[in-house]
Amino acid sequence: MITTYKTLNGRLEPSVGGDLSDLAAIVWIDLANPDAAEEDRLEAALAVDIPTHEDMQEIEPSSRLYSERGAVYLTAQIIATHDPNETEIAPVTFMLTPDRLITVRYHKPGSFDFFVEWAKVHDMGCSTGQTTLMALIETVVDRLADVIEGEARKLDGLTRAIFAAHRPSGKSSTLSALLQRIGRAEDLNGKVLESLSTLQRLLGYLGTPLTGEAGEILQGLNKGQVETLARDVRYLLEAATTQSHKVRFQLDATLGVINIRQSDIIKIFSVVAFVFLPPTLIASIYGMNFVHMPELKWPWGYPMAIGLMVLSALVPWLVFRAKKLL
Known part of the structure; x- marks a missing residue:
């Protein structure tokens, strides 16, 4: 134009x-x-x-x-x-x-x-x-x-x-x-x-x-x-x-x-994995199928295993909280 x-x-x-x-x-x-x-x-x-x-x-x-x-x-x-x-x-x-x-x-x-x-x-x-x-x-x-x-x-x-x-x-x-x-x-x-x-x-x-x-x-x-x-x-x-x-x-x-x-997200996953690692270890031990396991015959064996798993998860969580990593 x-x-x-x-x-x-x-x-x-x-x-x-x-x-x-x-x-x-x-x-x-x-x-x-x-x-x-x-x-x-x-x-x-x-x-x-x-x-x-x-x-x-x-x-x-x-x-x-x-x-x-x-x-x-x-x-x-x-x-x-x-x-x-x-x-x-x-x-x-x-x-x-x-x-x-x-x-x-x-x-x-x-x-x-x-x-x-x-x-x-x-x-x-x-x-x-x-x-x-x-x-x-x-x-x-x-x-x-x-x-x-x-x-x-x-x-x-x-x-x-x-x-x-x-x-x-x-x-x-x-x-x-x-x-x-x-x-x-x-x-x-x-x-x-x-x-x-x-x-x-x-x-x-x-x-x-x-x-x-x-x-x-x-x-x-x-x-x-x-x-x-x-x-x-x-x-x-x-x-x-x-x-x-x-x-x-x-x-x-x-x-x-x-x-x-992204680092914060990865840190959270790392802490969660570490917290649940001890309970997983305890559950793995008592999940083995050996005949001679004395704790299997204990009346309080099951509550003891549950308590150990809770305690092993709680202690790392408290430590991370105290160090302000969470």
């Missing part, structure tokens, strides 16, 4: 359907899941090459940050949080020409929707492709900051839940749920780190003095804004790295709690 955006009184005005009749007034063209016909139509109208989905997934820096045929191509990994338990990450290509910004994406990041809704009612200075690019990247970075802040609060609650499960009154059944939550936290944090890393390289490219056609296209960028965003991304990378260490600590703590609980 092709959506074009024009500037009206400092605000973006969308046009769904790809109306390219007034190219001079269009500052942003957004291609969401474009098909071959839409790509061919746009390439013919703008005289640029639209990268395919396969091209966008290349991980080499030379395939993600380059200039070609009068356009600068910038590809970054952008996350899309559809629900609290599912996060998608996929490449988005920002094509900057002297006249406008073109974005190509095959997923639906929430930061794009938020940017469009906000820019429709607020003047964000999106009068050119360069200013629209910076405003859009700023929104993406703000969204990543919100995700990191939200995860930080969740991780604090997760730490309390882990050590609550370690208490005697804690339920062992919660440990499996905690492991699932830790796995989701690590998955999300890894995707945030990947997205921030690609944005850091993108901003580094924009902040580097360039010559030729790339230098001319990027000449209208606000270098101060680029430096500010690059500094924000560095801070977010540090915060996400710290959270990654915290997630690993929580995983180690959860596995430690599981090991402690």
Whole structure:
């Protein structure tokens, strides 16, 4: 789907359907899941090459940050949080020409929707492709900051839940749920780190003095804004790295709690086996079928054997209780 955006009184005005009749007034063209016909139509109208989905997934820096045929191509990994338990990450290509910004994406990041809704009612200075690019990247970075802040609060609650499960009154059944939550936290944090890393390289490219056609296209960028965003991304990378260490600590703590609980269970079985070992020995002795066993003819032989078994079980149990092993 092709959506074009024009500037009206400092605000973006969308046009769904790809109306390219007034190219001079269009500052942003957004291609969401474009098909071959839409790509061919746009390439013919703008005289640029639209990268395919396969091209966008290349991980080499030379395939993600380059200039070609009068356009600068910038590809970054952008996350899309559809629900609290599912996060998608996929490449988005920002094509900057002297006249406008073109974005190509095959997923639906929430930061794009938020940017469009906000820019429709607020003047964000999106009068050119360069200013629209910076405003859009700023929104993406703000969204990543919100995700990191939200995860930080969740991780604090997760730490309390882990050590609550370690208490005697804690339920062992919660440990499996905690492991699932830790796995989701690590998955999300890894995707945030990947997205921030690609944005850091993108901003580094924009902040580097360039010559030729790339230098001319990027000449209208606000270098101060680029430096500010690059500094924000560095801070977010540090915060996400710290959270990654915290997630690993929580995983180690959860596995430690599981090991402690398993050790407690094995200890109980060991104590029970030891307590019943002497009674079993006595019962085994008097269960032998020898003819000459004096106790078999005693009137009180049976009560004596029962008493010995009870006593031999009671004494070890009291010893373990005294040593607080039970």
